[in-house]
């Protein structure tokens with residue numbers, strides 16, 4: 001009994017938890033690495049895990065990020081509208097296009113990142129402890145792409161929603177279609193420009209206003 005209590009106390013200590021994390025856990029892939037359907041990336045302090053998951057009701061497979069201690073809540077999905085169904089799918093960095101892709105046998109199934117660029121061999125993709133998945137050019141140390149810029153239905157600390165008035169680019173949350181279909185659902189949460197120089201927070205249902213709060217000068 002005493003042993004059991006001591007074990008519980010020890011294992012709720014984050015430092016011990018970290019030491020108990022699987023020795024093979026990695027948080028980064030580089031060009032040439034492939035993350036297959038059963039492998040995972042785990043962020044350095046083990047806060048988040050990235051990997052493929054299959055929804056039993058549909059047999060559709062998605063790449064996602066979840067809390068390591070709670071795999072039920074997916075905080076991000078790479079391919080909500082383009083599920084994959086082949087068990088030979090892998091996540092990799094395509095050196096020819098410098099994109100993060102899901103591919104099978106040399107065929108690109110999903111382009112996850114969107115920046116157009118030429119061949120590049122010195123790239124890494126790392127799952128951060130914030131839950132942000134970042135594609136980085138190691139040569140000039142620039143982040144080329146990050147999952148935080150492509151929110152799905154969960155806002156994590158450090159993510160921003162908003163609207164860049166200059167480029168027209170927006171960062172919204174969008175509900176899943178149903179509990180078992182991550183594809184674009186009915187509800188969108190966004191900042192909507194108003195006549196003057198401000199934006200207001202709004203929830204739309206199928207493109208129609210559903211809920212708004214008062215005008216706000218909050219800018220991204």
Ligand SMILES: *[C@@H]1O[C@H](CO)[C@@H](O)[C@H](O)[C@H]1NC(C)=O
Nearest residue numbers: 034035036037038039040087
């Ligand atoms: C996936 O990758 C891991 C680690 O590289 C390997 O041990 C495992 O056999 C692979 N699984 C499949 C289904 O290819």
Ligand SMILES: *[C@@H]1O[C@H](CO)[C@@H](O)[C@H](O)[C@H]1NC(C)=O
Nearest residue numbers: 054055056057058059060085
């Ligand atoms: C999912 O795949 C399994 C095994 O191939 C099959 O038995 C099951 O009927 C499939 N379920 C659906 C919803 O397609």
Ligand SMILES: *[C@@H]1O[C@H](CO)[C@@H](O)[C@H](O)[C@H]1NC(C)=O
Nearest residue numbers: 058059060082083084085086
């Ligand atoms: C897998 O997806 C492809 C293309 O989306 C489709 O043609 C094929 O029928 C699917 N296979 C299964 C087993 O569902």
Ligand SMILES: *[C@@H]1O[C@H](CO)[C@@H](O)[C@H](O)[C@H]1NC(C)=O
Nearest residue numbers: 097099108109110111116117
């Ligand atoms: C992925 O992007 C490349 C260009 O970088 C394009 O040629 C290819 O058709 C795209 N594939 C898919 C599945 O969208």
Ligand SMILES: *[C@@H]1O[C@H](CO)[C@@H](O)[C@H](O)[C@H]1NC(C)=O
Nearest residue numbers: 014045046047128129130131
């Ligand atoms: C990771 O988890 C630890 C323990 O829960 C927490 O203290 C820390 O703030 C988290 N790190 C980030 C970047 O969220």
Ligand SMILES: *[C@@H]1O[C@H](CO)[C@@H](O)[C@H](O)[C@H]1NC(C)=O
Nearest residue numbers: 121122123137138139140141
């Ligand atoms: C990648 O970039 C880093 C930082 O500039 C450099 O130290 C390293 O040698 C580069 N690796 C390759 C394979 O070019």
Ligand SMILES: *[C@@H]1O[C@H](CO)[C@@H](O)[C@H](O)[C@H]1NC(C)=O
Nearest residue numbers: 098117118120137139140144
């Ligand atoms: C990476 O950085 C180097 C040096 O600035 C640049 O030549 C190369 O095009 C960059 N690659 C990508 C994919 O951005």
Ligand SMILES: *[C@@H]1O[C@H](CO)[C@@H](O)[C@H](O)[C@H]1NC(C)=O
Nearest residue numbers: 114115116137142143144145
């Ligand atoms: C990649 O594209 C995004 C916009 O989609 C842009 O904000 C970012 O600066 C680009 N990154 C690079 C390295 O060009």
Ligand SMILES: *[C@@H]1O[C@H](CO)[C@@H](O)[C@H](O)[C@H]1NC(C)=O
Nearest residue numbers: 170171172188190191192204
């Ligand atoms: C965000 O929502 C607004 C509606 O408020 C819409 O016009 C915009 O296209 C959405 N942006 C994205 C990236 O989904």
